[in-house]
Amino acid sequence: MIEPEEISEVLSEYDLSKTTIGVLASHSALDVCDGAVEEGFRTYAVCEKGREKTYTEYFKAQRNNGKLIRGVVDNADVYNKFNEILKPENQQKLRDDNAIFIPNRSFTSYCSIDNIENDFKVPMFGSRNLLRSEERGIKRDYYWLLEKAGLPYPEKIKKPEDIDSLVMVKLPHAVKKLERGFFTAASYAEFKQKSEALLKQGVITRDALAEARIERYIIGPVFNLDMFYSPIEEEMSKIELLGIDWRFETSLDGHVRLPAPQQMTLNERQITPEYTVCGHNSATLRESLLGDVFELAEKYVRATQKYYKPGIIGPFCLQTCVDKDLNFYVYDVAPRVGGGTNVHVSVGHPYGNTLWRKPMSTGRRAAMEIRRAIEQERVEEIVT
Ligand SMILES: Nc1ncnc2c1ncn2[C@@H]1O[C@H](COP(=O)(O)OP(=O)(O)O)[C@@H](O)[C@H]1O
Ligand SMILES: [Mg+2]
Known part of the structure; x- marks a missing residue:
């Protein structure tokens, strides 16, 4: 694991007044870039050949004397494969650009977690060591952490x-x-x-x-709780609820749009739905359940601080189902920006906006945290 001292050393070479926000160009990258430019940063997207145009062309930033006219991606590099970001010379490019990198699920999927933990020497917003907890089945995975935290999760069936x-x-x-x-x-x-x-x-x-x-199987609606933890907040709650999303999944969502007689005629190849995320939707919760949400988040944060020091930093997503008796079950945890936060790109989310009195997406909240940390000279507390 790359030690805090190594990241401090990298940061000591940075000109933080020229910080850029770096991101792997997939998953929630537009949200991150949108939030970053809104908070006055320049953005740096690392793309893979064949899927780069969204970033290099369609959402490319246009500036006039620094003022943003259009788009959100200032700078993009296109590699043959995403994992070329790990090459020492490409890491150096990020550091030369004073980049603070925001990890997303594509980053942890396309670049091995071993490499991210041990070789990616770029300051990352969030907790480097927690990323691995997402790998279901490993020793200290998120289920283990949920158990330690005393959080409800769907009961495991042994065989x-x-x-x-x-x-x-x-x-x-x-x-x-x-x-x-x-x-x-x-x-x-x-x-x-x-x-x-x-x-x-x-x-x-x-x-x-x-x-x-x-x-x-928890029979009930899905609520992905898009939370944020700010280690540098001193006066107000360190835990924030930014938004709640749920996902469009194929082919499941197609199945539920079929009347029962049509479902009954599906053949063996079609009858079992798949769960591939292909879109996001926004939700709010019955207000009396919000108290439970914060309790879940408080417990999760405390457990990460105890078992995965320094604990969660910045965005995380508790993926839950609510059963008929209004009990929450956490079936997955993203210890980073969740993909469903796309749903609040730019417009923000009812809860984030309510809290911050302006459009507050996850991308913007992340950038705002980095901005505040720079202003308070506390960047080392929010990167790993
Ligand atoms: N125990 C469960 N009960 C009901 N639905 C579940 C349960 N676990 C997962 N799901 C559904 O499966 C989907 C993906 O599950 P998840 O555990 O988040 O997988 P991944 O780690 O691939 O994101 C979710 O959309 C959720 O609706
Ligand atoms: Mg999930």
């Missing part, structure tokens, strides 16, 4: 034979790299029948199935 009510079986997709091969089952018989069909179709592999996490 398929124990399935006695609806469960979610979580495993990676065999073909669609980085996507899910999730399926549900309500009994061992259904587990066997569905897994055999998915194996036959090449959607999942036997190895992945053996490692799959099986947990109770």
Whole structure:
């Protein structure tokens, strides 16, 4: 793990009055860039060839004497593969540009977490060591942390034979790299029948199935709680609720838009929905549940501070379902900017706006934190 001293050393070479915000050009990069320019920073997007145009062309920034006229991406580099960002000379380019880097899920997916922990010597906004907790199945993964925090999560079913009510079986997709091969089952018989069909179709592999996490399916709506923790806030709450999102998933959302008679006619290849995120939507919560949200966040923050020092910094996303008795269950945690925060790009979110009295997206909140830390000479407290 890159030590705080090493990052301090890098920072000591920075001209913080010329800080740029660096990001891997995918996932939530536009949100980050939009927020950054709104807070007066220049932006630096690291793109992959073939998927760069959104950043290099369509949202490219145009400035007139520094004043932004259009777009949000000031500077972009295009590499053959995202992971070329790790090359020493490319890291150097980020440092030469006084970049503070904001990690997103694409960064941790396309660049190995080992490399991010040990070799990416660019100051990162957030907690470097927590990123790994997202890898389901490792020793101290987010479920472990939720347990330590005393937070509610869907009960784990030890083996398929124990399935006695609806469960979610979580495993990676065999073909669609980085996507899910999730399926549900309500009994061992259904587990066997569905897994055999998915194996036959090449959607999942036997190895992945053996490692799959099986947990109770929480029947209820999804609320992804887009939270923020500010270590440098001294007067007011350090924990903020910025927004709540939920995702469009294919093919699940197509399935639920079909009337039952049509669903019944789907063939074996179509009958089991997939859960590939392809969009985001915004939500608010019944107000009496907001107290619970902050309690979940408080517990999560405390647990990260205890078990993953220095603990969470900046944005994080508690992905929850609410059951019929209004209990929250946390089924996933993103210890970084969540992808669903796209839904508040530029316009902000009801809760973030309510708090900050201006449009406050996650991207903007991150940039604002960096701005405040620079002003207070406390950047070392928010980067790792
Ligand atoms: N225990 C559960 N009960 C009901 N739905 C779940 C459960 N776990 C996950 N899901 C659904 O599956 C989707 C992805 O789950 P998640 O654990 O967030 O996977 P990933 O780590 O790939 O993001 C979510 O949209 C959520 O709606
Ligand atoms: Mg998730």
